[in-house]
Amino acid sequence: MNSRMTVKMAKDRLAKSGLEATDHRVRVLMAVGNTTHPTTVPEILELVRVSRDINRVTVYRILDLLVEHAVLNRLGLGEKSQRFCLREMDSPGEHPHFHCTRCDRYLCLDAPSLPIDRGALARLALDIDHVEIHLEGICPACQGKESLSDSGKESD
Template identity: 40%
Template sequence: MSISDLTPHDLLAEAGIEDTPLRHQVVRLLSEADRPLAAPDILELVRREQSINKVSLYRILDLLVEHGLVRRLSSPAPPDRAFRYCLPGGGKPHHCHFYCTRCRKMECLDCTEAPAVLERLASGRGLVVMSSDIRLDGLCAECASKAGLEP
C-alpha cells in the first residue's frame, strides 16, 4: 500500500502521532500537493479553513519531520533559504526533487532508477543506503524557455 492510498488519519496513526484537527489538515494539504510546499504556503492554505499561528504550524511540521512522516527539504543559498515540506512519494525511501533557481519552485521527480545507482555507488565501499535526498538545481522548462535555453 502506498502513501497515496492512506488517509491523513492513517498516516498520522502509522507514524504514532495523535490526530488533531490541525495536524490532520497539514498532512491532508501535503498529501494533496503536487509539489513540496514552503511553510508560508502551508500557513496560507491552513488559514483558509481554520485559525493557526506560525509557531503552531512550525511545531506541527517539526513533529511530522521528527516522526518521519514528512520530509524537510532545503533549497540552495540566497535569496531563497526556505525549507519545503512533502510526503515521501509512494512510501519510497528514494524521493528526488528539482529546484528552479529562477522561479524558486520545487517539484517532485520520479526516481525509480535511483536505488540501483545508489546501491552500485555504495556497495563497493560497504555502505548500506537507507534513504537519500537528491535535489537537482537548474531551470524548469518554463524558465529555460524564457531564457532561450533548450533542455
C-alpha cells in the same frame, strides 16, 4: 502526482506513523499533501489558516513532528528556504527534487530513487541517516516548452 489527500487519507497516514490524528495535524498534512510541489512554510500557513485558526509556532511544531515520524520530507535547511513534501510510505529512500535556477521553483520527481553506493559510503565510515538528492537546471516553463500539466494549446 495529483492525488488529492482527503481527511481520511491524512488520518490513516498519521495512524500508520503512530501519531494521534489531531485536527491540527490533519490540516497541516493535508496542506502539504494537496500541494503538488514542495510546499514552503508561508504556503502551508496560508492553506491552514483558511479553514482554522492555528498559530505559526504550532504549525512549525507539527511540521517537525511529521518529519521526525517520516511522514514528510524536509528540503533545505534555513528556516526561510525549507520546503515540505509527502514521503512515500514504504520507501526508506526519498524521491529526488529538481530546482529551477531561473524561476526558483521546486519539483518533486516521480522517478525511482537514484542509486547510491552505500557500501562506498560505509567504507568512509559515514553513518548516513538522511539522503537528499537535489538536481538543478531549467524547468520546462522557463525553457519556453509546454509545462508538464497544461496541454491542448493548439488553436486553428
